Amino acid sequence: MTSAAEIVTDDYKSKYGFADSTGYLAQSVRGINEDVVKEISRIRDEPGWMEDFRLRALKNFLARPVPTWGVDLSPIHFDEYYYYAQPAKETAKKWEDVPPEIRNTFEKLGIPEAERKFLAGVGAIYESQEVYNSLQKDLQKQGVIFTSVGNAVKEYPDLIKKHLGKIVPPSDNKFAALNSAVWSDGPFIYVPEGVKITMPLQSYFRINAQGMGQFERTLIVAEPNSEVHYIEGCTAAMYQKSMLHAAVVELLARKGAKIRYITIQNWSKNVYNLVTKRAHAYEDASVTWLNGEVGSGRNMKYPSIYLLGKNASAEILSMAYAGANQVQDTGGKVVHLASNTSSKIISKSVSKDGGVAVYRGLLHIARGAHNVKSTVRCDALLLDEQSKTSTFPYMEVMADDATVTHEASVGKVGEDQLFYLMARGISERDALSMIVNGFVEPFTKELPMTYAIELNRLMALEMTGAVG
């Protein structure tokens, strides 16, 4: 654990909230319409079928109302955002080839260092574009693809045509439609049959410009009996005006494949994070979503898993921290459509300084799916009287032989716990971090060590109130 002295001098602004002065090669005008979408497609030199995909999605987006449930989205004015900014000519394969200001940003964020230490591949996405990408040679030889969806449109058009928008169709919801119309970069990962990637692949998302919208598009295809472990991190520069991150992430786990997807979300508070993440898992496959949600002022995120073949399993483990002026509306959805499938949803939330944490989840077990097992557990911890939490656990169990357990708890940090730790010389602030870290430990213990430490550190940072 990082010492308290280190934490207290730290703050988001100096560590993540800095902005650099990048001149863009191409940038769309403010607002969204057919011309903007066509311009994005032109800048990216896309084939006609991709432009059509975008334009169809745009129609859908424009026709739909803004959702009125969950977080209040009425302050979002779609005409005020920039939907595209291209910072570099192409994706670099070496950090030296990344434009210096941008390289500097990622250096400050510690990405190249992490890559040297324990990652099998790294992608770095800045505004709308992947600026850096690397993949270990032996994985390349085994046929693993790790590139941006944008590059994949040109290099692997058949795979993209076959999979993009199939798990999350553009018509799924307003923000999925928006993403499908103006999507920028995010990784495309393809793991051939039987290939097991043991070290994690990582992407890092960064928004730098004021009023920017980032439309991450991620697609992971794991062929039969393959394995992949993916981590994404994100931060943004701090501004008065809001920024928008509307992502679509699609995961396909074929028979016997395993996908483990970790997100450490640390956007600045001016970011609306509105994402659609969904996975399809076939026979014997397993998918795990691990979500550490610390940043963003308004967050709506409910990763889902559809279990489509027998013996498939799903795990959604989330941890959300809601501090001052934050609404973390998060949860998970699992849909059991086959027999002998199992799922586990564990959600932990911590609210402080008036923060609001909401758990919203769905468990659906279809009629005809036999022997289904599911565990849903949500625990909330309130650190003061002003903070709030609520849970909306929807359950639709149509099968009569399913085993479902559901537990929920709301707790407060007890005076006696604090006193016990303080009576051992531990300061009140450290004692509080310790109790909170202990509370989310069932989540953090699933993370690789470096990320567990980082997450605990981020939370301690938030709790000291140093983040402005």
Add this chain to the structure above:
Amino acid sequence: MATLEIKDLHAQVEGREILKGVNLAIKQGEVHALMGPNGSGKSTLAYTLLGHPKYKVTSGDILIDGQSIVAFPPDKRAKSGLFLAFQYPVTVPGVTMFSFLRAAYNSVHTDEKNQPPTLFEFRDAMNEKMKLLGVDESFMNRYLNEGFSGGEKKRAEILQLALLKPKFAVLDETDSGLDIDALKTVAEGVSKIAGADLGVLIITHYQRILKYIKPTYVHVLYDGKITASGGEDLSLKLEKEGYGWLKEQTGVVT
């Protein structure tokens, strides 16, 4: 040699006065036993000494080596050399014994230059004390007091005492809820740690722990005041005759 002085200490819990003028002085190297019937204020004294927020001092003072600690928060009292072995140690899920002990050790043993001990210094100290008290290594990976038996909890408290090396230790009903074997183990542990550098205040209802840890002085707390003080013979008298005679002596009805 430092002294822990409790001077005319009055304290309230939720508006009710429990301590009504306690006077006591403990030197390093001495073992004091504080006995008394249920409700006499023994545990209140323990919590008040460490500064539990529920226990408000209305008058009087607590001093270590002449310096008043009565306005200090609990962590600063611990750093001043005061330790409390809890009657009911608190569970903290998800926090391992190892990380808890390390944080506590670092807090208490951070030097004047604000330099905490290294991981190696901590490990060495921990291994030494675990060996001394016969604590199993697997203890370190367990969550703080979670699922601990009565005996394990008390042993964990004594391990903390050994590791933090306070000047003064208050043992609050350390013997309660223990069978005779567990009691022996815990008492032996305390005896191993006790010495010229440690002043001990054993709070107990029964005399039995005093068979294993010999007190230099015995005091009786009754209705928020120390009403009798003496040597070991006083504890034997209490064991034989109970607390009834004190009532007659003080004329207080509780």
